[in-house]
Amino acid sequence: MGPRSSHIALIPDVDQIRNETGFSEASLLRLYGRFQTLDRNKKGFLSRTDLQQIGALAVNPLGDRIIDSFFLDGSQQVDFAGFARVLAHFRPVDEEEAATRDPKDPEPLNSRMNKLRFAFQLYDLDRDGKISRNEMLQVLRLMVGVQVTDEQLESITDRTVQEADEDGDGAVSFLEFTKSLEKMNIEQKMSIRILK
């Protein structure tokens, strides 16, 4: 890391963040360094523009949605705690930690459920707990090239929703979403190695 952050004590509320997110010291330092790099004007928090300036996100179909996921409840700023909290979802799952966990404690942020919940929220923009057909259509439109026409897209959407929807309400609830992905190795697919 650069000369900017070298001590864990410089991070505000570091203990609380560590408890919540489960990051190691090294990871927190790294993240804090990154936070400061992104925070151009040293405001102490990140705004949307700061995140938008990460170029790679501009060519990622879901880039904007990821950015939005950092800003909860319509706020326009995210501080380091919020930043770390979102990124905690992508911490690799530690099996022994999962085994020794006290079942009464709240689930750690990087559990399978929480990872799925994070992904679900990327689809479900209006936060009504369901992915409606429209929302699915929007996501598909984002991820599919321009050569697929709208009619084709609509039929794909219908099909997708149909597959996952079990109670027939035309929308995919979180449970249905989870069920449709039970065979997928979420723990691996949504983990970043360096965020131990």
Next chain:
Amino acid sequence: MPSRLFFDNLGAILTYAVVGTLWNAFTTGVALWGLQQAGLVASRVQAGLLDFLLFGSLISAVDPVAVLAVFEEVHVNETLFIIVFGESLLNDAVTVVLYKVCNSFVEMGSANVQATDYMKGVASLFVVSLGGAAVGLVFAFLLALTTRFTKRVRIIEPLLVFLLAYAAYLTAEMASLSAILAVTMCGLGCKKYVEANISHKSRTAVKYTMKTLASCAETVIFMLLGISAVDSSKWAWDSGLVLGTLFFILFFRALGVVLQTWVLNQFRLVPLDKIDQVVMSYGGLRGAVAFALVILLDRTKVPAKDYFVATTIVVVFFTVIVQGLTIKPLVKWLKVKRSEHHKPTLNQELHEHTFDHILAAVEDVVGHHGYHYWRDRWEQFDKKYLSQLLMRRSAYRIRDQIWDVYYRLNIRDAISFVDQGGHVLSSTGLTLPSMPSRNSMAETSVTNLLRESGSGACLDLQVIDTVRSGRDREDAVMHHLLCGGLYKPRRRYKASCGRHFISEDAQERQDKEVFQQNMKRRLESFKSTKHNICFTKNKPRTRKAGHKKKDGMANAEATLEKPRDLGFQDTAAVILTVESEEEEESDSSETEKEDDEGIIFVARATSEVLQEGKISGSFEVCPSPRIIPPSPTCAEKELPWKSGQGDLAVYVSSETTKIVPVDMQTGWNQSISSLESLASPPCTQAPTLTCLPPHPLGIEEPQVPLDLSADPRSSFAFPPSLAKAGRSRSESSADLPQQQELQPLMGHKDHTHLSPGTANSHWCIQFNRGGRL
């Protein structure tokens, strides 16, 4: 070769190259000597410890040619590739020094070797490697400097590149320095400047010629190897030696890799895991360098030469053939985790893609490659001094990273717009009479097929019948469609250097599409939030925009104009300028160019509101230089969406966009004057598209229901401008850029709702094709 990745991993590469090679050499030599002492090697092989050390030093070098050949087939992740490849490049110095030192020791006889000779040996290692690198850098500097002035003599540019690079090689050879290092450093050092300076045609010429020459050279080398193997007068067989060598090189390489990796992982951001280590040790192929060195041995001094020759031939054959052929299945086998017994459902496929994209995005947020203080410093130094010295004036101004991405994206856009011209817009029902339908529907074949085969799969679910077979057919169709249409997440596993082909980049097209859509969406969301708010920051923005432009930032303004104004636009088109508009951020801070983010894509839409004042909506978006497609001269097809990675190769594929802001024409004209143009047929007939200003649109609107798709359609018009285009085309000389304006930011059908209110803050995107003033 991806230089950014190379320098990121330089520590690891150097460790493996220097320490690894030394380790290999010594252990192999000593082990073989031990083998001889143990009597497993026939006594007719008269060799002492020094001889074995000599042999060990020449057999331990990993060969870049072989590595490249093999790894291109095996698509390992790029970090692994660059480490092995970098190691094979840099260990040349070590090998040469070791070989020379051992050779001279052998010649002197082991009794005469003194301590000072060892010290001299070590010192010569440094001299050889650093000297070789220095020679390379000197020639890189020369090359960059000379190409700066070749504007009028474009034809000699490829020649210059080849000659100076070869001269670097020869000079290093002459001075007994490491020639491979010299050539490597020459290439690495001059790439950025030379690419900016030389014309596109030259770049292509160099690239293709290099590939051809490289292929020829490798073929010849391996042919020589094969022929020598058959000529039995040159070698003598000893089983113990051969088998022992084979075993030891494998064993000690693996051991060395494991040990070094363990040490390196303490310091690395991304640790190298077991699979990486296996691939690294198994991928250490020996090649022609070892063979050349062994042939050069002096038989009088080294009596066991023939046995060494035989062993070397066997080793090279074994590593290249056996290891080379089996590495791919090995990699596949090691990575196999799950086996698919069932066809994945649509849901799973879709979500898998989603997750991949999410992961890529979060990795980028986290900044996988971290913050590098020294690299930042270097880039600042480079920007201030080197680039000014070595790059052509105009290229330097344009060179600014920000501009590059935008620029290149616009080119892609232009091409694909023209390519898909009939396709994209025809789907909205609009026909383009003057547009040649050059539909390259390669990637839309399935779609096409489905659409054109009238009796094909019925995709309308409403009409679906419950017949089982129909549903299955639909299933397949859907899967095809989805698979074909989905954007691919950023590739993390791919070979960086294609040796035998220069691939087209579908990834670039995808990037461009996604980029456009994202930008559009951001603009729209911004518009809707800032709607009807009058900003008085226009003037300072314009001035700042002008100032920014002088700094080479990509700036453009799209101003909304009445049609009559557009008619008199002889200059080329209008750039889209979107400036940042966050209140909390101060103005000046946005104009700084940061390393990580590179380009500030600045687009501003000002609307000439009928009643209200100007609405300027703006925000700044900085795509990072990672968008840039790879350098053409080096066949590096790294898709560089890693932070700041990859030099910004100004890879002008066929069109250059000339985007001239309305009020800054002369400034822009000069700065774009030296852009190369490659006129390709499609652009000759590109029409001028103009977006009508809100006024007529306001009139239209009561009649036209607020239909999403109708608006953009109706706003495209094709004034007869071919005459003008023709005229202006004749004005432009071959050297001047053909301008192709494009920016169908509004081309996509998926517009958000254009309410009558927001119609005021409309975009005027002038699609113009004109010559330069």
